[in-house]
Amino acid sequence: MIGLIKSTFGDKVQIQLGQLGAAAITVNNGLHRDVLKTMLAADGKTGITAITGLDLGATIGVYYHIHTSDVFVTIKTEVRKENPKTQTIVDLHPGAAFHELEVADLLGVVFEGHPTPGHFVLSENWPQGVYPLRKDVKVNEIKNVPTPASETIKLPENERLVKIIIGPQHPALLEPEKFAVTVDGETVTKVEPRIGYVHRGIEKASESRGYLQDVYLMERICGICNSCHAYGFVGAVEKILKTQVPPRAEYLRVIALELNRLHSHLLTLGHAGLEIGYETLFQYFWRDREPIMDLIELTSGNRVYSSLITIGGVRRDLKNTDIPKIKTTLKELRAKLPFYRQIYENEPTLKLRMKNVGVLSKQDAINLSVVGPVARGSGYDVDVRKDEPYSAYGEIPFKEIVYTTGDTWARMNVRLDEVEESINIIEYAVDHIPSGPFRLELPRSVPAGEAVHRLEAPRGELFYYVRSNGTDMPDRVKVRTPTFANIPSFLKTAIGESIADIPANFVSLDPCFSCTDR
Amino acid sequence: MIDFLMLTFRILIFPGFAFLLLLTLFCDWMERKIEARLQNRVGPMVAGPGGILQPLADFIKLLTKEDITPRAAKKTIFKFAPLVAFTIMIFALCFIPIDGASVLSANGFSGDLIIILSFATITSFLLFLAGWASCNPYGTIGSARVLTQFLGYDIPLFLIALTPAFIAGSLQIANIALFQSTHLWPFIILAPWAFVLFIITMQAELEKDPFDVPHSESELVGGLETEFTGAKLAFLHLTRDVQVVFGSALVVELFLGGPYGPVFFGASWFWFTLWFVLKLLVVVTISEYITVVFARFRIDQVLSGNWRILLPAALLSLMFTVALVTWVYHPLGV
Numbered sequence: 001m002i003g004l005i006k007s008t009f010g011d012k013v014q015i016q017l018g019q020l021g022a023a024a025i026t027v028n029n030g031l032h033r034d035v036l037k038t039m040l041a042a043d044g045k046t047g048i049t050a051i052t053g054l055d056l057g058a059t060i061g062v063y064y065h066i067h068t069s070d071v072f073v074t075i076k077t078e079v080r081k082e083n084p085k086t087q088t089i090v091d092l093h094p095g096a097a098f099h100e101l102e103v104a105d106l107l108g109v110v111f112e113g114h115p116t117p118g119h120f121v122l123s124e125n126w127p128q129g130v131y132p133l134r135k136d137v138k139v140n141e142i143k144n145v146p147t148p149a150s151e152t153i154k155l156p157e158n159e160r161l162v163k164i165i166i167g168p169q170h171p172a173l174l175e176p177e178k179f180a181v182t183v184d185g186e187t188v189t190k191v192e193p194r195i196g197y198v199h200r201g202i203e204k205a206s207e208s209r210g211y212l213q214d215v216y217l218m219e220r221i222c223g224i225c226n227s228c229h230a231y232g233f234v235g236a237v238e239k240i241l242k243t244q245v246p247p248r249a250e251y252l253r254v255i256a257l258e259l260n261r262l263h264s265h266l267l268t269l270g271h272a273g274l275e276i277g278y279e280t281l282f283q284y285f286w287r288d289r290e291p292i293m294d295l296i297e298l299t300s301g302n303r304v305y306s307s308l309i310t311i312g313g314v315r316r317d318l319k320n321t322d323i324p325k326i327k328t329t330l331k332e333l334r335a336k337l338p339f340y341r342q343i344y345e346n347e348p349t350l351k352l353r354m355k356n357v358g359v360l361s362k363q364d365a366i367n368l369s370v371v372g373p374v375a376r377g378s379g380y381d382v383d384v385r386k387d388e389p390y391s392a393y394g395e396i397p398f399k400e401i402v403y404t405t406g407d408t409w410a411r412m413n414v415r416l417d418e419v420e421e422s423i424n425i426i427e428y429a430v431d432h433i434p435s436g437p438f439r440l441e442l443p444r445s446v447p448a449g450e451a452v453h454r455l456e457a458p459r460g461e462l463f464y465y466v467r468s469n470g471t472d473m474p475d476r477v478k479v480r481t482p483t484f485a486n487i488p489s490f491l492k493t494a495i496g497e498s499i500a501d502i503p504a505n506f507v508s509l510d511p512c513f514s515c516t517d518r
Numbered sequence: 519m520i521d522f523l524m525l526t527f528r529i530l531i532f533p534g535f536a537f538l539l540l541l542t543l544f545c546d547w548m549e550r551k552i553e554a555r556l557q558n559r560v561g562p563m564v565a566g567p568g569g570i571l572q573p574l575a576d577f578i579k580l581l582t583k584e585d586i587t588p589r590a591a592k593k594t595i596f597k598f599a600p601l602v603a604f605t606i607m608i609f610a611l612c613f614i615p616i617d618g619a620s621v622l623s624a625n626g627f628s629g630d631l632i633i634i635l636s637f638a639t640i641t642s643f644l645l646f647l648a649g650w651a652s653c654n655p656y657g658t659i660g661s662a663r664v665l666t667q668f669l670g671y672d673i674p675l676f677l678i679a680l681t682p683a684f685i686a687g688s689l690q691i692a693n694i695a696l697f698q699s700t701h702l703w704p705f706i707i708l709a710p711w712a713f714v715l716f717i718i719t720m721q722a723e724l725e726k727d728p729f730d731v732p733h734s735e736s737e738l739v740g741g742l743e744t745e746f747t748g749a750k751l752a753f754l755h756l757t758r759d760v761q762v763v764f765g766s767a768l769v770v771e772l773f774l775g776g777p778y779g780p781v782f783f784g785a786s787w788f789w790f791t792l793w794f795v796l797k798l799l800v801v802v803t804i805s806e807y808i809t810v811v812f813a814r815f816r817i818d819q820v821l822s823g824n825w826r827i828l829l830p831a832a833l834l835s836l837m838f839t840v841a842l843v844t845w846v847y848h849p850l851g852v
Contacts, residue, residue, distance in 0.1 A: 164655075170739075186817075186818070273813070276813045276814060277727060277728070277730060277734055277813050277814020278812070278813035278814070279557065279727075279810075280556065280557045280810045280811065281813070283557035283558055283559060284557070284558060287558050347812075347813070349728050349812045349813040349814070349815060350813045352813075352815065352816070352819055353813055353814070353815075353816065498816060498818060500731075500734075500816045500817055500818070501816065
């Protein structure tokens with residue numbers, strides 16, 4: 001792929017191998033469309049992972065992180081601050097829509113030709129010209145922005161259509177987010193999302209804290225997959241530091257990450273039961289989740305925010321006396337899985353509510369760059385653990401779960417099967433854990449540089465971009481959470497279906513909006 | 519004078535209002551406890567032994583809460599519909615033989631089965647009005663669903679209720695119950711298909727899982743109850759609980775031989791009440807079991823299930839019963 005770009009564009013592109021993925025391709029503003037076009041034409045699985053915007057002084061960098069079936073590359077381009085305009089890539093790849101809106105909101109880059117411009121993260125009455133992630137904007141300035149005024153809702157022109165607002169407060173959404181759903185009778189014709197109700201500005205806040213403090217800050221992005229967020233940041237920083245952490249630390253990290261996955265998947269499987277009115281399933285799954293929480297406490301000392309993974313390794317070793325407890329707990333959980341599998345296979349009311357609901361085709365999954373169980377439920381086999389093994393995943397055998405039907409049922413079954421795979425991984429890891437140190441002492445300040453880190457969080461691929469400027473505080477941290485990448489699939493699958501299917505369809509994405517609103 | 523005092527006692531204390539209210543609260547507690555145990559929870563525990571006073575505590579708590587009437591609501595209907603619905607439901611229960619006789623008269627009158635079924639319909643309609651008058655989108659959608667659901671399920675319910683009536687040759691509840699006792703065969707054995715259908719239809723009438731679409735929390739917040747607070751909400755909840763008791767009592771009368779059963783010693787009213795309550799609790803348990811093991815249907819699935827499956831099944835059941843009674847049961851002398 002990189003050779004193809006080199007031969008097609010010659011001197012017009014500047015390629016640094018091994019930077020920000022397999023290669024960083026620096027192009028002039030405007031040429032990024034052509035590079036992307038070439039990549040899309042050459043590889044059917046090309047998709048966009050994230051767009052990072054960053055303040056580079058006189059210019060604003062717009063980095064397109066692109067994944068193909070074999071490599072991960074970054075297309076770097078810059079726009080001038082006086083005239084921050086560039087062309088959209090949404091027409092080439094629809095999955096880029098939300099990424100562009102976010103960069104436009106937070107850094108003031110204008111993407112010409114974007115189909116739905118407007119505020120996406122910031123409130124509607126946000127003052128013109130204040131772009132929070134630019135370096136000249138002080139934190140106090142952002143804090144003084146007035147509270148949002150009431151919004152006016154545009155009514156649909158056609159009288160047959162009714163607009164139903166789901167959220168920001170709604171019992172089907174446990175977190176504040178808004179979806180304006182236009183319905184014709186009971187059929188959904190349009191969904192307009194709006195995020196940002198609990199935006200905490202973590203990316204901005206991380207720029208004024210030390211690296212070690214940032215690890216804890218990043219953990220706070222998501223309560224459920226907190227180890228994943230910590231590891232995302234730590235992994236990127238360690239790449240800039242060019243360190244190799246001890247193998248024991250890698251195994252301990254894998255155990256922490258997989259416990260996160262078990263906890264998250266069991267939670268979602270139960271929550272899905274609640275959304276389809278199957279309270280018993282919910283109670284059962286959450287009962288079985290409790291022992292996993294106990295394991296997290298056993299291995300990290302904390303029940304929810306494990307604070308285990310840190311720069312240079314982990315903060316706490318695994319005691320050999322704890323291993324039998326881990327094994328018996330996992331064995332008990334494994335013994336319960338056939339029962340749940342049987343419910344998913346045989347329970348008629350559950351199948352009525354989940355089968356053929358929210359069907360996402362494989363091609364749509366690729367076009368929208370969805371990640372994680374949502375992609376794997378549609379037969380799109382992306383799993384960073386397999387595609388680009390990190391930590392100790394390269395040494396641990398496990399299956400990649402792929403279902404092809406693409407409906408809610410398939411997405412939930414991917415999670416159910418992954419629970420079993422996670423148990424296998426943890427059991428393998430505790431059996432084969434190497435001895436040795438579990439932490440390296442690393443310097444507080446990080447040399448100038450930049451790195452990306454991708455990992456498979458329970459909800460899908462989690463992406464971190466970290467840029468350092470040689471001090472003890474990062475220059476820019478960009479987080480792309482899995483839910484952010486998966487929301488477009490919901491907008492697609494909800495259309496044409498009954499409004500009563502929205503909760504079931506929606507929960508099958510395992511949405512986490514507090515992650516999305518970093 | 520004695521007669522008048524007796525009637526007052528029967529209406530107010532036993533087996534009338536006070537007894538029915540206690541029975542309702544007890545059934546509510548039992549429902550919650552069964553559901554909790556089946557779901558691996560503990561259920562109510564604090565108020566009274568085993569949490570048995572929890573429904574009463576909840577009722578009193580709601581009575582003390584602030585009572586809000588939304589500005590947009592249709593005030594009169596909004597205020598009175600819950601109370602009237604509760605009254606009608608209790609009134610309907612008064613026609614059901616509990617201690618060997620119903621509250622109002624010993625044997626009721628011919629056609630009282632039809633009367634109490636229509637009381638149940640009126641109650642559902644009042645609940646619909648209550649939600650509709652609240653002028654809240656969730657409330658109106660919830661009550662529209664109540665209306666669609668009970669319009670659909672009332673027809674099969676009537677048709678299936680006719681099966682025991684036909685076998686007994688009477689539309690009088692007391693006679694239907696007595697028939698089963700004198701012939702020693704409750705209709706659950708003589709017409710088990712009708713029993714199964716009746717339980718399913720009752721589940722839909724009572725808006726319990728898998729038919730609880732009017733209350734689906736994940737779509738409709740509180741359904742028709744969304745805008746209700748305080749005493750009005752307390753009475754809405756109580757109405758629902760009385761509906762459950764009423765539906766179960768109907769199953770007891772029509773299929774399980776009513777209150778009648780062996781009298782071992784002493785007064786017959788005591789034994790009849792005991793049998794009635796025990797049979798009622800069995801039905802409540804069955805209904806709660808169904809609630810726990812199923813997920814909720816979607817509204818269109820509920821409706822197509824009604825018109826495509828349950829209504830034809832109810833008609834077939836009636837035809838089958840007529841044929842069976844005419845050519846098999848009567849010649850055999852059942």
